[in-house]
Amino acid sequence: MRRRTRAGLVARSTERELFRGNFDTSPGDGRHRFLFHVHGTAGVGKTRLVKEFEHLARERGALTAYVDETSGSVPEVLEAVCRQFALQGHRLKDLERTLATHRERRHEAETAALAALDPAPDGAPSAGGMALARAGLAGLGLVPGVAPFTAVLDPEQLAHGADRLRTVLAARFRSHEDVRLVLDPASVLTPVLADELDAVASDVPWTVLLLDTYERTGPFLDAWLHDLLTTDRYGALPDTVVVVTAGQHPADPARWGTFADFMTSLPLQPFTEAEARGLLAERGVTAEPVVAEALRLTGGLPVLLSTIAGTRPAGPEDVTDPSATAVERFLKWEQDPGRRLAALAGALPRLLDVDVFAVAADCDRDRAEELYAWVETLPFADRIGGRLRYHDIVRAPMLRLQRGRSPRGWTDGHTRLARAFRRWREHTESGRDTGTLWLDETWCELRLGELYHRLCADDPAAVADTLQDVVEACDRGEAVAARWIRMLEDAGRDVFVPGVSTWGDRLSTALASGGTRAVVDTLLEWAGHASPSGPLRPEADSWGGERRRRRTTGPRQNGGSAHPVRGRDAAASRPAHDAPLPTVTIPPPLLARIHRDRALAHAARDDRAAAVTELGHALTVAPDDPRTLALRGEYLRAVGLPAEAATDLERATALDPADAYAWASLGAVRLALGHPEDARTALDEALALDPDYGWALVRR
CATH class of the missing domain: 1.10.287 (Helix Hairpins)
Incomplete structure (x- = not known):
């Protein structure tokens, strides 16, 4: 089976021989290469060639590890390396222990972050203090992707928050090394990796790391890999390490240009006609009409050639029907209707395992196991970390066929x-x-x-729920946000709904150009609520539940049918060459939440007037949201507008009588207006709800 699968690489003999020959040269030989970069368009056979490289390396006794986009950070890549080395009999025990410590310390750090907020007189965090503390986390690099929030703070504030939290974390952890393990895990983990690889070098002749789908992993791996291979920042690697990267783009010349004498670039193109004919002949497909039709259909892409060759068409009558769709051609020679349906069903999910396949094919477990075993043999079903993924060139027409039929x-x-x-x-x-x-x-x-x-x-609420998740994902860092946006792009492409597709494309562009801040700014811009000076740091609600709101200088904060975004309105603030945005719905709770978080950011720099304006935008789309009313009332009180504050807080307590924050703030407002008895009544309400509410106790 392996020989037959590898036969599909018959046309890549030059690349294979080049890689194999590298093991015949010593590391000190000027011809030896330490890095191979495979690149080319989707469907050209990069993953299959990388898998072949892994096979060739193992034939030479190499210890190998293959990593793709299922690993989303340097620690996750190192975890994958540890797992695969262990399966080959070489455990990296020190690295495994350090990775386990990293996971533990990261969780402890997030817990400590919430406890490190600037306390009010009663020990509860104030709104500004909480915002500043989170800015400190960003300044430390602990919370990735919060640039939208930190941009509203001046460097002095950011540095102050970072210094304060660095002190807290240093006190929390047992050693400075633990702090570094959280704030800069690569700097701690990579030297351990280098030492482990040096130890392994005495047992194996070569160590080969294969990093696939580099167009997705490169953004977080490329700089790290460059430092690992070309500098002594992490220590010296043994010279028997060889790295293979594979992605759609050539290596970055600015980063790798001076490394040209030590690396080889392997650009892959679709097969030439001669190469394609060779592959077909290797599979027993030699009849000229069949070969001609295969060449016409595939454009020389190896994945399509392998699909057609694997069916072994008997004669020209099998390939001459001009009206047949690409999918029908892929499966034309599979006579079992159950298998044909199974292949189509397997195209619905983005990734397949037996559990997912059983649902997609709508069959019982035994039948699913049987059909899945057959699907695994299909040449367009790539194995990704123990699961299957159809190649895009094959999956796309399968989806179109099912959607239209x-x-x-x-x-x-x-x-x-x-x-x-x-x-x-x-x-x-x-x-x-x-x-x-x-x-x-x-x-x-x-x-x-x-x-x-x-x-x-086409679930009516799906876009709104997805955008809600995108905002939450932005709070978790660019890598997490990118996954949600990529899913939105995939759905837009696969279902071909212009609105979904446009959201995905525009948000992806925003993320690439300006990070998570640009993503949420884009959401507000399309909603007609652009606020050039107000960056976002999402927090509070998550899709799965509301985080506990914390007391501000009064009590706490946090925000709630659908607000349509019309392409005509949004287009007014976009360049004329942009495609118009179709009407898409953003729910008021999401818009209100974004504005509330912007208000908190403004409050963090003591600009409560701007915070009041931002909360006004929130109330425009969600006028009866008690949380927003309570927060604006508190900020109005803080800027010396007690009468206006009283109006908001009276409404907030009427809408949510169980909100101790609103009652406490209302008490302070009534006192400022010269009504101490009314103030005491409001403070009594707050303390009835929360007897240990120190802020309210002091004022009463």
Whole structure:
């Protein structure tokens, strides 16, 4: 089976021989290369060639590890390396222990961050203090992706918050090394990796690291890999280490240009006609009409050539039907209708395992196991970390066929998958703190799968829920936000709904150009609520539950049918060459939340007037939200407008009589207006709800 699979690489003999020959030269030989970079368009066979490189390396006794986009950070890459080396009999025990410590310390740091907020007189964090503390986290680099928030703070504030939190974390952890392990994990983990590889070098002749889908992993791996290979920042690697990277783009010349004598670039192109004919002949396909049709259909892309060659068409009559779709051509020679349907069903999810496939194919477990085993043999089903993923060039026409042939079946299939992912996701959440879920890779994958299939099924609430998640993801860093936006892009492309597709494309562009701040600014711009001076740092609500609101100089903060974003209005503030944005719905709770978080950022720099303005925007889309009213009332009180503050706070307490924050702030406002008895009544209400409310006790 392996020989037959590898036969598909018959046309890549030059690349294979070049890589194999590298093991015949010593590291000191000027011809030896330490880095190979494979690059080319999707479908050209990069992953298959990288897998072949891994096979060739193992033939030479090399210890190998293969990593793709399922690893989203340097620590995750190192965890994958540890797992694969262990399976080959070489455990990196020191690195495994350090990685385990990293996970523990990261969780402790996030807990400490919440406890490190600037206390009010009663020990509760103030709104400005909380914002400043989170700015300090950003200044330390502990919370990635909060540039939207920190941009509103001046450097002196940021440095002050960072220094204060650095002191807190240093006191919390047992050593300075623990602090570094949280704030800059690569600087601690990578020297351990270098030492481990040096130790392994005495047992194996070569160590080969293969980093696939580099167009996705490169943004966080490329600088790290450059330092690892070309500097002594992390210590010296043994000279028997060889690295292979593979992605759609050439190596960055600014970073790797001076390393040209030590690396080899391997650009892959679609097969030439001669190479394509060679592959077909290797598979026994030699009849000229069949070969000509295969060449016409595939454009020389190896994945398509392998698909057609694997079916071994008997004669020209099998390939001459001009009206047949690409999907029908891929599966034309598979006579079992059950298998044909299974192949199509397997295209619905982005990633397949047996559990997902059973839902997609709507069959029992035994039948799913049988069909899945066959799907694994299909040449366009790439194995990704133990699961399967159809190649895009094959999957796309399969999706189009199903969507056009049976719209109801399309909707039913995606709805069934969405419900399954939701069920699995809820099971994962059971009994857990919602604040930790975003750190759980399993939960993230299940949530992404649920939203993707809801979008494909045209669930009316799917776009709004996805955008809510995007805002929350921005709070977790650019890497997390990129996954949610990429899912939105995938759904837009696969279901071909212009609104979904446009959201994905525009948010992806925003993330690439300006990070998470640009993403949320784009959301507000399209909603007609652009605020040039007000950056965002999302917090408070998450899709899975509301974080506890903390008391500000009064009590606490946090924000709540649908607000349409019209392309005509949004286009007025975009360049004329941009495509118009179709009407898309953003729910008022999401818009209100963004504005509330902007208000908190303004308050952090003591600009409560700007915070009041931002909260006014929030109340425009959610006029009866008691949380927003309470927060604006408190800020109005702080800027010396007690009469206006009283109006907001009276409404807030009427809408939510159980909000101790609003009652306490109302008490302070009534006192400022010269009504001490009324003030005491309001403070009594606050303390009846929260007897240990120190801020209210002091004022009463």
